[in-house]
Amino acid sequence: MSTNATTLAALPQPEEIDREERARRLAMQYSCSSAEEILRHAIETEFPGRVALVSSFGAESAALLHLVSEIDKSVPVIFLETGKHFAQTLSYRAKMAHQLGLQDVRDIKPDTEEVAREDATSGLWKQDADACCNLRKVRPLSSALDGFDAWITGRKQFHGAGRINLPAFESSPTHIKVNPLIRWSKDDVDAYVERHDLPVHPLVAQGYPSIGCWPCTHPVAAGEDIRAGRWRGAAKTECGIHGQVSSLDGSGPG
Secondary structure, eight states, rough: OOOOHHHHSSOOOOHHHHHHHHHHHHHTTTTTTTHHHHHHHIIIIIIIIIIEOOOOOOOOOHHHHHHHHHHOOTOOOEEEEOOBBBBHHHHHHHHHHHTTSSSSEEEEOHHHHOOOOOOTTTTHHHHHHHHHHHIIIIIHHHHHHTTTTTEEEEOGGGGOGGGTOSSSSESSSSOOEEOOOTOOOHHHHHHHHHHHTOOOOTTTTOOOSSBBBGGBBOOOOOOOOOOTTTTTTTSSOSSSTTTTSSSSOOOOOH
């Protein structure tokens, strides 16, 4: 390929520019809207039949799952079944799906051949956590989102780092991401869960305010950041599904 051709290929394509403009317009339009208003517009008007919720069924997942279920229980819910979740997470996933009447929860697993080739000893997380997340989360999610125009995340500004300036709608290379809970605080989440009598992830009571795969998730001490137990001792702060790890569309909940 010539230098000119390579340069042209690297430029944003028209559909990507359109997606960015659409996300920017929606972000401005819904900058002061409630989580329910954002979700209802995304599910019923902007992306009908073309939007999915990506959920970790973790410590803060109940509120968003409930909000979506109140609007449309048939919205697909994508759960990245990495094969390294806590047993409590798998039980919680089943309990929440049943209690909320979720009709289309999809357990998305990494490719068997890729796992055998890249992590034959199941110890990749010790050697290269980014590569492990890429194998078990980023790539499977990219495939799972085929056929959708947008997906819903549970990210919140109070988590800090790269999330502090999150808009309600944002563009990724292949999708629009919907972030309805950006302005919610932990107190807001807790109050919503209590008000609707929703089950709490059993590990929360054991000091896990943010829950991912068991090898890379640790309890958090009083006063520590809510995500301090994720990849403790490493510079890594995200699993990569929002673009930090892969050049693929790292387009979900880290």
